[in-house]
Amino acid sequence: MDHCGCGADFLDFEPVRKSGIPPRPSGAEVEQAVRTLIAAAGDDPLREGLIETPARVAKAYREWFAGYAVDPARLLERVFSESEDYDDTVLLRDIPLVSTCEHHLAPILGRAHVAYRPDGRVVGISKLSRLVDAYARRLQLQERLTRQIALTLDETLRPRGVAVVIEATHGCMATRGVNQQGVSMVTKCWLGDFRRDAGLRWELMASIGSAPARMES
Ligand SMILES: [Zn+2]
Numbered sequence: 001m002d003h004c005g006c007g008a009d010f011l012d013f014e015p016v017r018k019s020g021i022p023p024r025p026s027g028a029e030v031e032q033a034v035r036t037l038i039a040a041a042g043d044d045p046l047r048e049g050l051i052e053t054p055a056r057v058a059k060a061y062r063e064w065f066a067g068y069a070v071d072p073a074r075l076l077e078r079v080f081s082e083s084e085d086y087d088d089t090v091l092l093r094d095i096p097l098v099s100t101c102e103h104h105l106a107p108i109l110g111r112a113h114v115a116y117r118p119d120g121r122v123v124g125i126s127k128l129s130r131l132v133d134a135y136a137r138r139l140q141l142q143e144r145l146t147r148q149i150a151l152t153l154d155e156t157l158r159p160r161g162v163a164v165v166i167e168a169t170h171g172c173m174a175t176r177g178v179n180q181q182g183v184s185m186v187t188k189c190w191l192g193d194f195r196r197d198a199g200l201r202w203e204l205m206a207s208i209g210s211a212p213a214r215m216e217s
């Protein structure tokens with residue numbers, strides 16, 4: 001297993017529910033927590049326009065965090081060998097990315113580009129975007145998200161190389177603190193051939209359409 005060089009210790013934390021984590025609260029408890037946040041914002045949770053909000057937020061949470069119910073490795077179980085002669089890069093680019101920052105519960109919005117160099121086996125391309133979603137729809141750090149997608153693809157498909165590039169804006173940066181809008185963060189994880197071969201990285205970044213300034217690894 002190659003390591004992409006983006007791994008600090010915290011990146012190895014796997015955000016799945018482990019024993020010792022409190023059980024999931026009931027719908028009523030979630031809604032009460034949302035009413036508390038509305039009151040904390042300075043509004044009246046019982047005001048007419050806000051009456052339905054806790055239930056809507058609870059529903060939205062189930063969508064935003066649907067990834068906890070998905071086993072990402074199982075998404076890639078079905079592989080195809082019919083394309084065994086194809087050995088160049090397969091790239092799925094501009095996969096819409098919706099995630100949530102684990103430090104502020106703020107949205108992370110962007111695009112993911114996932115590439116691999118097959119070694120006799122390929123996966124359906126829709127599986128790559130579902131893989132991104134399975135990890136993105138959790139409480140995340142962009143660095144860890146990038147690495148998890150790459151490592152799962154590497155471990156399940158055993159290709160000759162994997163590259164994952166994510167460009168995203170962070171709500172916590174655009175709407176609070178430094179209030180910087182239009183700033184995006186780019187993270188990359190290169191494994192196998194992509195880690196060894198600068199030419200492949202260059203070609204991939206060109207295919208994605210990134211600025212030359214981003215092309216070095
Ligand atoms: Zn944040």
